[in-house]
Amino acid sequence: MxxxxxxxxxxxxxxxxxxxxxxxxxxxxxxxxxxxxxxxxxxxxxxxxxxxxxxxxxxxxxxxxxxxxxxxxxxxxxxxxxxxxxxxxxxxxxxxxxxxxxxxxxxxxxxxxxxxxxxxxxxxxxxxxxxxxxxxxxxxxxxxxxxxxxxxxxxxxxxxxRPRTARVRRATRETRIAVDLDLDRSAEPSADTGIGYFDHMLEQIGKHAGIALAIRCEGDLEVDEHHTVEDCALALGQALREALGDKRGIGRYGDADATVPDAAPAGTARVRVPMDESLASAALDLSGRPYFVFDGSFPRERVGGLPTELVPHFFRSFCETALMSLHLSVRGENAHHMVEGCFKAVARALRTAVARSGGTDLPSTKGTL
Structure with missing residues (x-):
């Protein structure tokens, strides 16, 4: 138009x-x-x-x-x-x-x-x-x-x-969230959700994706952690979608990692992140279609104040509002390493997928993403 x-x-x-x-x-x-x-x-x-x-x-x-x-x-x-x-x-x-x-x-x-x-x-x-x-x-x-x-x-x-920025304010009876995102600027990440380990994980996304990310949440932690984790993921996904705009000139998938087996789709932004004995792998597509696949299990129920069952739920919710397809897997023995590896792997894959190629082409034969 x-x-x-x-x-x-x-x-x-x-x-x-x-x-x-x-x-x-x-x-x-x-x-x-x-x-x-x-x-x-x-x-x-x-x-x-x-x-x-x-x-x-x-x-x-x-x-x-x-x-x-x-x-x-x-x-x-x-x-x-x-x-x-x-x-x-x-x-x-x-x-x-x-x-x-x-x-x-x-x-x-x-x-x-x-x-x-x-x-x-x-x-x-x-x-x-x-x-x-x-x-x-x-x-x-x-x-x-x-x-x-x-x-x-x-x-x-x-x-x-076209600076790719977004500011999302999300308020419900359960949470009040503010997300500020800039995909074209690196800055020290900031997270304050009331869950210390979760803050640390959100900061991993900002740091390893190479973006400026600030997220604050006041949630009903007196009930439990679910609403805070889920709603932060939904707000962050919305911010990513808004900041990407029409997605022209992005990698969408990025470059395939050299360590990925031949079975991996060509061009997929697939990243492997080792943390001592653990190994996390993420492959994502900014396709405009939400989908999430998770393969892994954690050896304990909580890391700090974060229930490990909410880790795949966070990424599923993130995919829903970011309109992103994500395949995430993890194996290991130390739950702390495994969870952190998941966040870092997704962040590194996201860094490749949102990178600008320098052109204005839309990476899709459909003409829209």
Whole structure:
């Protein structure tokens, strides 16, 4: 589906003068970083549409000819560098007229609202005023407000580089959970669930997957550990799914480990993690289909405050909301080593599967994941 950027003019493409009118050539000053940003956005497949309020245009105070000359030069300069707007929409009304065409109203954009051929989730409004932010809300798209804290470089980073982050807040009568995840940044992991050994295992995921992960949970531990472990897995899976977005450019499976037997599927993100006498093996696929297979048994019922029966349940719940297929096996004698090996193996497999290839291809013949 098409991706559209609805771009304001004054204050966004060119600096807005104190009298708010670009009515002569000497008032044209480009906003820093605007031109290379628009070129990158076009190259990333975005369609550009200019949407501008020009108060009183066509009146004696702001004659049409005074607008046309500078505006025409602006458009010519942009086009000479390869920047092309598919449409230029200008509302000349004054605020007191309450025109349905004046931003943030959507009168000038009715044909886009009636068109289902463009993606609201992938599109955005870029402007410098609160009216642009409100226009975005009225269109059902993201808003980027240019100002001292947000420039064109940051907007391009958000739209083109697609930072893969997620923030999930999950609250039930049993648990209150906050997960912050960044797949493209390494950081010291943080976990606080009230179960010390479980915190240690969640931190293994962040550390060995090479991601930034913070998870906090207030659960009904006075009942037992089940709800805390299960709901943390569900929230973490949701965060992973949201951060991955459309999954373009990811490994999905990653590279097969050299130690994997020939029977393993080619390209599967399969990892073996030894911890002394124990050996854990994980193979995962970010397929969009939840499935979990576990092979192993633990020699004791608890490690620290974590019941070992909840270890496979954690990963099953994780798969359900991450929409991921996971095969996990473990053998050994020391339950602590075995459980930790499971978490590390899944983390290492996840690290390979979420890694970006540098392209934008979708790793699926179906056209969707």
């Amino acid at each position: 098409r991706k559209i950027l609805f771009v304001d003019r004054d204050g966004t493409l060119i600096h807005e003068p104190p009298d708010f009118q670009i009515d002569c050539y000497t008032k044209i000053r480009f906003v820093e970083g605007m031109l290379p940003a628009l070129l990158r956005l076009q190259a990333a497949g975005y369609t550009l549409v200019m949407v501008s309020n020009q108060d009183g245009l066509g009146t004696d105070a702001f004659p049409q000819r005074d607008f046309d000359g500078p505006h025409g030069l602006l458009m010519q300069l942009l086009e000479s560098q390869g920047v092309r707007f598919a449409e230029v929409l200008v509302d000349p009304s004054l605020p007191t007229e309450n025109s349905p065409n004046r931003k943030p109203a959507t009168g000038m954009l009715r044909h886009y609202l009636a068109d289902d051929g463009w993606s609201r989730a992938a599109s955005a409004v870029i402007g410098d005023r609160e009216s642009d932010v409100q226009l975005a809300a009225n269109l059902g798209v993201r808003a980027f407000r240019i100002g001292p804290e947000l420039g064109w470089d940051a907007i391009v980073h958000a739209l083109v580089d």
